[in-house]
Amino acid sequence: MRSIFIKEINSFFSSIVGYVALLVFLVACSLFLWIIPQYSILEYGYASMERFFSIAPWLLLLLVPAVTMRSFADEFRTGTIEWLSTKPVTDVEIILGKYFATLALIVFALLPTLIYVYTIQNLSYIDISIDTGAIIGSYVGLFFLAATFGAVGIFCSSLTGNQVVGFLISLLACYVLYTGFEQLSKLPKFSEGIDYYLSMVGMEFHYNSISRGLIDTRDVVYFLSVITFFISLTRFSLSSRTGGAGGIG
Numbered sequence: 001m002r003s004i005f006i007k008e009i010n011s012f013f014s015s016i017v018g019y020v021a022l023l024v025f026l027v028a029c030s031l032f033l034w035i036i037p038q039y040s041i042l043e044y045g046y047a048s049m050e051r052f053f054s055i056a057p058w059l060l061l062l063l064v065p066a067v068t069m070r071s072f073a074d075e076f077r078t079g080t081i082e083w084l085s086t087k088p089v090t091d092v093e094i095i096l097g098k099y100f101a102t103l104a105l106i107v108f109a110l111l112p113t114l115i116y117v118y119t120i121q122n123l124s125y126i127d128i129s130i131d132t133g134a135i136i137g138s139y140v141g142l143f144f145l146a147a148t149f150g151a152v153g154i155f156c157s158s159l160t161g162n163q164v165v166g167f168l169i170s171l172l173a174c175y176v177l178y179t180g181f182e183q184l185s186k187l188p189k190f191s192e193g194i195d196y197y198l199s200m201v202g203m204e205f206h207y208n209s210i211s212r213g214l215i216d217t218r219d220v221v222y223f224l225s226v227i228t229f230f231i232s233l234t235r236f237s238l239s240s241r242t243g244g245a246g247g248i249g
Contacts, residue, residue, distance in 0.1 A: 001089065004097025005104075012067070012105060021066045022109050028059050029113060041120060044203035048130065052116055055209055057178065057204075060106075060146045067105050068153030069163045071098045071215030072238065076161035081238075093157040095138070095154065095234050102150040110142065134213035137223055144223040149174045151230035158237040178203045 012018040032039045032055045039051050075081040084094055121130055149170075156170035157163075181202030185195040199205045203226070206219040 001093040001097040001100075004084075004089065004094055007102060008071070008098050008101030008165055011070075012101070018105075021063055022105075025059055025063045025109055026112055029056070029116075031061075034057065035118060041116075049117060049120060049135050049138065052113065053142065055211075056113075056142055057207060060142070060149060061171065061174050061178065063109060064102070064146055064149035065153045065156070065167050065174060068102055068150055068158065068170060069167035069242055071102070071154045071166075072158040072234075073163045073166040077163075091235050091238050095231060095238065098152055099231065100152060102154065103147055106143070106146045106150060110139070110146070111236050131213065134144045134211070136212040137213035137215055140215055141207045141219075142218070144210065144229065145207045147179070148177075148203060148223050148226050148230075151227040151234075155234040155237065156229045158234050178207075181205075 009194050029052065033041050035054055039055060041048075041051050062083070072081070089097075111216065117135060152173050153166075153170040156173055157166040159169065160166050179202060182199050182204045185198040185202075203223075206222045209216055
């Protein structure tokens with residue numbers, strides 16, 4: 001699994017696409033937070049990261065599928081998946097190696113955004129401190145959200161040998177899982193009690209819950225369950241495409 005992890009990291013940064021994806025994410029964050037009036041923290045007038053955490057999920061909705069689109073699609077296109085199947089690694093180790101590499105890249109993308117916290121703290125009045133608890137909770141929620149996007153993206157990549165198709169399927173799936181159920185719950189026909197439970201199926205509900213600064217185990221279990229579900233689907237998809245070749249642990 002370690003060799004798969006290192007291979008994925010090296011592969012990502014050996015391509016200009018990897019650097020462009022991270023650069024676009026960081027530039028977009030900066031533009032929204034400091035330049036575009038509708039979202040600018042300077043226009044908002046409060047020492048808060050709330051604007052960032054409301055925008056970040058949508059930017060990650062684009063970044064993560066871009067990171068994961070080549071995970072298996074490229075292996076199928078080049079035929080290296082057959083080579084991997086002959087190695088002494090199980091399908092689960094291959095999947096987890098690629099998944100953990102995706103998590104590392106997500107963390108790498110989020111780390112530079114911590115400078116926003118420092119900047120906002122210095123822009124606030126001396127006797128007013130920013131809500132550290134809410135910021136920590138929001139970052140935890142953002143990580144779980146991106147980690148779930150990553151699991152969905154890897155599964156979608158295992159369905160096709162075309163990276164663009166993998167990206168589009170992943171983008172649609174992540175969008176539906178993030179906000180689709182939330183939007184569905186707002187329909188009048190679901191306004192008699194079922195709307196709350198319907199919104200709980202979506203990721204946006206649980207992300208917003210964690211972002212309040214209180215990390216509820218129910219939200220953590222939800223994200224871990226969805227991640228496990230899509231990792232399992234990826235294993236099934238990979239096994240069916242390779243005809244069960246290689247060790248399946």
